[in-house]
Amino acid sequence: MKIAVISDIHGNFQALESVLEDIKNQNCEKIFCLGDLALAGPQPRMVLEYITKQTDWEIIQGNTDKLIAEFSPEVFEYVKKMYPMMANALVDDVIVIEDKYKDYLRNLPPQKELEIEGVKILLVHGSPRRNNEDILPDMPLMKIEEILEGTSADIIFCGHTHIPCGYQTNKKQMLVNVGSVGRPMTKIPNPCYAIANFEDGGFEVEHRFVDYDRNLAASIMAARGFEGAKEISDLLIHPSERHL
Numbered sequence: 001m002k003i004a005v006i007s008d009i010h011g012n013f014q015a016l017e018s019v020l021e022d023i024k025n026q027n028c029e030k031i032f033c034l035g036d037l038a039l040a041g042p043q044p045r046m047v048l049e050y051i052t053k054q055t056d057w058e059i060i061q062g063n064t065d066k067l068i069a070e071f072s073p074e075v076f077e078y079v080k081k082m083y084p085m086m087a088n089a090l091v092d093d094v095i096v097i098e099d100k101y102k103d104y105l106r107n108l109p110p111q112k113e114l115e116i117e118g119v120k121i122l123l124v125h126g127s128p129r130r131n132n133e134d135i136l137p138d139m140p141l142m143k144i145e146e147i148l149e150g151t152s153a154d155i156i157f158c159g160h161t162h163i164p165c166g167y168q169t170n171k172k173q174m175l176v177n178v179g180s181v182g183r184p185m186t187k188i189p190n191p192c193y194a195i196a197n198f199e200d201g202g203f204e205v206e207h208r209f210v211d212y213d214r215n216l217a218a219s220i221m222a223a224r225g226f227e228g229a230k231e232i233s234d235l236l237i238h239p240s241e242r243h244l
Contacts, residue, residue, distance in 0.1 A: 001116055002027060005178045006193040007034035007125070007159025008062070011041020011093075012182030012236070013050070014220075015191045018212035019181050026195055026208070034159040034178065035062025035108065035125045038097060040089035040232050041182055042220035048101040060123050061108035063131040063160065068093055069106035085228045092226040113153065118201040122153035126160040135177045137165040145169050155203060157194070161185070162239075164192050164207045176205050185239045189214060 004023040009016050023031065037051055038044035051059070067075055071094045080087035094102075110131055112123040127133035127147050135147070135158050144167045148156065155174045163186065164179035179192030186192065190209040197204045214236050221233035 001029050001198045003030050003032060003196045004028040004193055005032045005157045006181050007178050008036040008162055008180035008182060009047055010036055010182035011038045011044030011047050012217050013043040013046045014217040015182045015212050016047060018210050019191050019193055022210045031057045032123055033057055033059040034123055035060050036064045038068060039064035039093055040086055042217050044093050045096050052104050058112055059108060060112050060125060061110050062125040065105040065108060069102050085231055088226045088228045089232060117198045119198055119203050120153045122151060122156045124158050127158060134161050136161055136163060144175055148173055189239050
């Protein structure tokens with residue numbers, strides 16, 4: 001069985017469309033989604049309208065989904081202090097996203113355990129420990145094993161950092177960061193996702209990069225008009241650093 005695992009869409013409908021077309025062409029039978037569906041993207045409402053109709057997807061909550069769902073003055077001040085450019089995006093998202101979608105984000109599970117053909121799978125956003133813990137390339141294996149301590153899954157899928165990578169531990173657990181659909185932070189900022197092929201109790205995983213119309217997405221993002229929208233749109237063309 002071939003499974004597509006996507007994460008960090010961040011309201012980028014153009015990127016999502018391109019990735020879904022590639023998933024279809026790769027004959028994947030199911031989609032797992034690791035959260036961060038809407039924040040600071042060109043079309044957050046359109047993305048949520050689409051995703052909430054996908055009743056056969058397995059979806060968990062990302063850290064920014066939680067920020068939107070539980071928005072408050074305290075949340076705004078936290079984001080403003082840590083990531084000033086994203087604070088205005090968060091406020092604007094809260095305005096344009098209807099309550100029914102906020103309720104949807106609020107009720108998403110933070111993690112999910114699944115099993116396919118005898119393989120135990122754990123879906124998380126950041127790490128098994130925290131929804132905002134970074135899994136990045138070139139981390140010491142000892143650190144990865146510490147992060148996975150207490151988990152029993154054969155394979156753990158995560159996102160959050162927008163940078164794909166993977167690890168095989170001494171306990172034969174695999175940890176795969178699937179990258180980002182909507183705001184990639186790779187040298188060539190193409191959407192990235194992972195395909196896992198499960199067969200006879202084993203599995204293989206590959207990352208796939210997909211081209212899309214970055215310029216169109218950036219122009220829609222800039223047209224949102226809030227303070228900082230143009231700077232966020234520039235990140236779709238020339239990524240510099242991750243925010244949230």
